[in-house]
Amino acid sequence: MGKLDFIYKRRSVRNFLDADVPADDLREILKAAIYAPSGKNLQNWHFVVVKNKAKIAEMAQIVERKNAELAELLPSEEKRKAFRGMVAYHTVFKKAPVVILVYAGPYPTLATDLAEAKAAPLDLIHALARPNPGVQNIAAAMENLLLAAANLGYGTCWMTGPTYAAEEISKLVGFTKPGYYLAAMTPLGVPADDKGTNPPRKPLDEVVTFIE
Ligand SMILES: Cc1cc2nc3c(=O)[nH]c(=O)nc-3n(C[C@H](O)[C@H](O)[C@H](O)COP(=O)(O)O)c2cc1C
Numbered sequence: 001m002g003k004l005d006f007i008y009k010r011r012s013v014r015n016f017l018d019a020d021v022p023a024d025d026l027r028e029i030l031k032a033a034i035y036a037p038s039g040k041n042l043q044n045w046h047f048v049v050v051k052n053k054a055k056i057a058e059m060a061q062i063v064e065r066k067n068a069e070l071a072e073l074l075p076s077e078e079k080r081k082a083f084r085g086m087v088a089y090h091t092v093f094k095k096a097p098v099v100i101l102v103y104a105g106p107y108p109t110l111a112t113d114l115a116e117a118k119a120a121p122l123d124l125i126h127a128l129a130r131p132n133p134g135v136q137n138i139a140a141a142m143e144n145l146l147l148a149a150a151n152l153g154y155g156t157c158w159m160t161g162p163t164y165a166a167e168e169i170s171k172l173v174g175f176t177k178p179g180y181y182l183a184a185m186t187p188l189g190v191p192a193d194d195k196g197t198n199p200p201r202k203p204l205d206e207v208v209t210f211i212e
Contacts, residue, residue: 006151011198013155014092016189021098025152029188030100032148036140039133044105045141048175051098059162059169060094063087066165090161096187101173102142104183107134138183146186155191160184 002008030047038044050056067087071080093099106112111129114120120128146156162169166182 006147008198010146010150010156011196012157013187013189013191013196014089014157015192016096016155016187017192018095019097019190021154021188021190025154026098026188029145029148029152029154033141033145036137036144038137038140039107042107042134042137044107044134045138046103046105046175046177046180047145048101048103048173049098050101050173053097055172056096056099057094059099059172060091062168062172063090063162063165066168070164086161090159090164092157093159093162093185093187095192096189098188100145100186100188101169101175101182102138102145102184102186103175103177103180104135104138105177106179107137109133135183142184142186149188153190154188156186156188158184158186 026049030049033047034043034045050059064087067084067090071083074080074083109129111125114128115125142158146158149156160183162185163182169185170176170182
């Protein structure tokens with residue numbers, strides 16, 4: 001047992017048993033998510049928890065349809081084929097007992113203020129907007145959620161693939177909140193296998209620079 005096993009226990013799970021997630025565990029996991037840090041403590045997140053099997057299956061069909069539709073827009077058969085080939089990775093939630101949709105809400109910054117007032121050149125606005133703290137908040141909550149779930153024995157998979165069907169998914173579940181959009185989602189359930197490991201990481205020295 002290493003000291004940081006609570007980190008290493010998490011991996012992306014894409015197959016689930018047909019077993020419920022008790023309501024208490026679900027609340028515990030969501031509570032961990034909202035204890036993530038957020039810029040100005042703005043907590044610009046909203047979680048939509050889908051537990052309805054028919055709706056989850058329909059959500060997967062919606063993503064499949066949208067994938068086929070969007071593939072047609074791509075300029076070459078090679079790109080169309082590659083995009084269609086990804087659809088299995090955009091629907092890995094389809095057998096999970098729970099799907100959590102993670103919505104991101106507005107997060108005003110200097111960049112948004114300048115953009116609204118048209119008070120600075122576009123390249124300056126883009127440069128200022130690039131770190132996107134509003135989305136960083138959502139990512140922090142998402143990682144807390146995933147780590148908490150793993151530590152309670154559940155599998156998850158951070159997913160942004162299906163967000164190309166954000167509008168259709170939001171309509172299916174009937175969720176709207178002004179300024180909020182679907183940023184990510186995750187299935188949640190008991191993993192169907194326990195032999196999975198994380199894919200390899202780049203060596204630490206490749207992605208870390210120490211300034212002494
Ligand atoms: C922002 C983000 C989006 C992702 N989207 C998807 C997705 O749409 N479908 C999928 O199967 N996995 C998705 N993943 C999971 C990654 O493929 C996975 O985290 C990566 O391969 C490392 O594996 P591990 O999570 O098991 O450590 C996503 C991960 C992140 C962080």
